[in-house]
Amino acid sequence: MSKIFWKGGALLAPVPPVLVTVGDGERENVFTVAWTGLINTIPPKTYISVRPSRYSYEILKKNGEFALNLTPSSLIAACDWCGVHTGRKVDKFKKWSLTKIPANNITPPLIDECPLALECRVFDCIELGTHHMFLADVLGVTVSEELLDKSGRLCIERANLAAFAHGEYFELGKSLGKFGFSVKKKKKKKSNQSVKSKHK
Numbered sequence: 001m002s003k004i005f006w007k008g009g010a011l012l013a014p015v016p017p018v019l020v021t022v023g024d025g026e027r028e029n030v031f032t033v034a035w036t037g038l039i040n041t042i043p044p045k046t047y048i049s050v051r052p053s054r055y056s057y058e059i060l061k062k063n064g065e066f067a068l069n070l071t072p073s074s075l076i077a078a079c080d081w082c083g084v085h086t087g088r089k090v091d092k093f094k095k096w097s098l099t100k101i102p103a104n105n106i107t108p109p110l111i112d113e114c115p116l117a118l119e120c121r122v123f124d125c126i127e128l129g130t131h132h133m134f135l136a137d138v139l140g141v142t143v144s145e146e147l148l149d150k151s152g153r154l155c156i157e158r159a160n161l162a163a164f165a166h167g168e169y170f171e172l173g174k175s176l177g178k179f180g181f182s183v184k185k186k187k188k189k190k191s192n193q194s195v196k197s198k199h200k
């Protein structure tokens, strides 16, 4: 493959466009964040990188808590809009009929229309340049019951989550395999004989 070389840039894709809710007891707001990810499994830790100019930044700095509300493709217009308008001027929850529900561990509300929400408490803030990175513990996860099968297994494909890649939104497509499938031994096909005997 022939390649060309560019200078360093923020080109990691896809990333999740999440609706981040913040609140300090007096003010509540929602804004869109794509610079987020997981950084530890046990205990679960995450981060969001936020520009200090954001209204949400002020609230976050004061309260130190936020929720990552994962965005289904049905909410992508709201997600985009919340990422180009400031809560200083408009109530974004009202504008998009996003229903606030109380979180279990934090002050900011969760968004009922989002199928999954991670409740987070900040433990550090690193000033990196354009963005300040808020590192946080994931204290709890709220899951819509429709995402669970009869045995309680989370079927993430039911959430129809959106992805963000190089300035564009996409919907997650077909499953390519489960974690570890490439090393999993294939089950031997049952011969006709044994299938028949099973139905005797």
Ligand SMILES: Cc1cc2nc3c(=O)[nH]c(=O)nc-3n(C[C@H](O)[C@H](O)[C@H](O)COP(=O)(O)O)c2cc1C
Pocket: 017, 029, 030, 031, 032, 033, 034, 035, 036, 049, 050, 051, 053, 054, 055, 056, 057, 079, 080, 081, 082, 083, 084, 085, 086, 087, 088, 164
């Ligand atoms: C897809 C998308 C991703 C974004 N990601 C970030 C981000 O990671 N960090 C950030 O500070 N702003 C990000 N923004 C911009 C903020 O969401 C935007 O400035 C918003 O209006 C801030 O709202 P607020 O002033 O109510 O806090 C993103 C916007 C969009 C549309």
